[in-house]
Amino acid sequence: MEGNDVYVAGYTFSGGLGVPTYWKNGVATTFGLNSGVSGMCMSGNDLYFSGNTVSPQGFDVASYWRNGALTKVTNGYYEAETSGIAVSGNDIYLSGFTTAGTGAAQAAYWKNGVITILAPSSILNSQSQATSIFTQGADVYTTGYVFPIKGPHEACYWKNSTISKLSDTTIDGVANAIFVRDNDVFIAGSTNVPAGYSIATYWKNGIETKTDDTHSSYGLGIAVNGTDIYVVGKTDHAVNGGYATYWKNGVAVHLPGINGCVSNSAVAISIIPHK
Secondary structure, rough: OOOOOOOOEEEEEEEEEEEEEEEEOOOEEEEEOEEEEEEEEEOOOEEEEEEEEEEOOEEEEEEEEOOOEEEEEOOOOOOOEEEEEEEOOOOOEEEEEEEOOOOEEEEEEEEEOOOEOOOOOOOOOEEEEEEEEEOOEEEEEEEEEEEOOOOOEEEEEOOEEEEOOOOOOOEEEEEEEEEEOOOEEEEEEEEEEEOOEEEEEEOOOOOOEOOOOOOOOEEEEEEEEEEEEEEEEEEEEEOEEEEEEEEEEEEEOOOOOOOOOOOOOOOOOOOOOOO
16 A cells, blocks of 8 residues: 555456456556566555566566566576565565576575575475565565475575574475564464464564464464564365464454455455554
């Protein structure tokens, strides 16, 4: 939201192809074809989207749009996907992964088109992906996971290029979103439990808190207001597929659908204090 304007990013379909789309106060604007959107941010009067286009060779191309103008940051001869975008001053940051060089997914971020590989990987030993990005001053924070060929996915984040593991190495885990306030690092994601399903989880400075562990759930976004920590995501349901859910300090609130439909998943959250 900017002032009294509400922006929503996503995509529509035309002829079976995805079309990057944003809505400003409910009015749709499209800006591509056969592409996908992975993130959005605003800087001043400029509107930025991260996403992926498709090359003539059939590979995903890490890309972003500034006010609808497309910039491709990879050459289309290997798979490369974005997962989020952040803008700081004149610098544009994208999170995601690349398969360049090894053929394996390698967590990475791009600053003004220049790539930093966060977790060098190979098909024979491990792969990795970056899921979101956040900047504070000169520091770049990226969430994601690494997954050895033998072993569980390990939730982690990188401060610049230094990795911190979050989840127990005996269970699957993934970090999906990050918020940094002063020296505190808040991360939302999910971890598995011995019963074999996933639980929405958050970490504050590496200390893990699981939400209600009686249902399968996933943490996809995070926000902090004072001492309250909000995680947003999805709770599975055997009948209707799932509920869009947020957790305030670990307590779940299931969000209703409209017009007879049930909610399914929520992916981002912001807290706007009352004036």
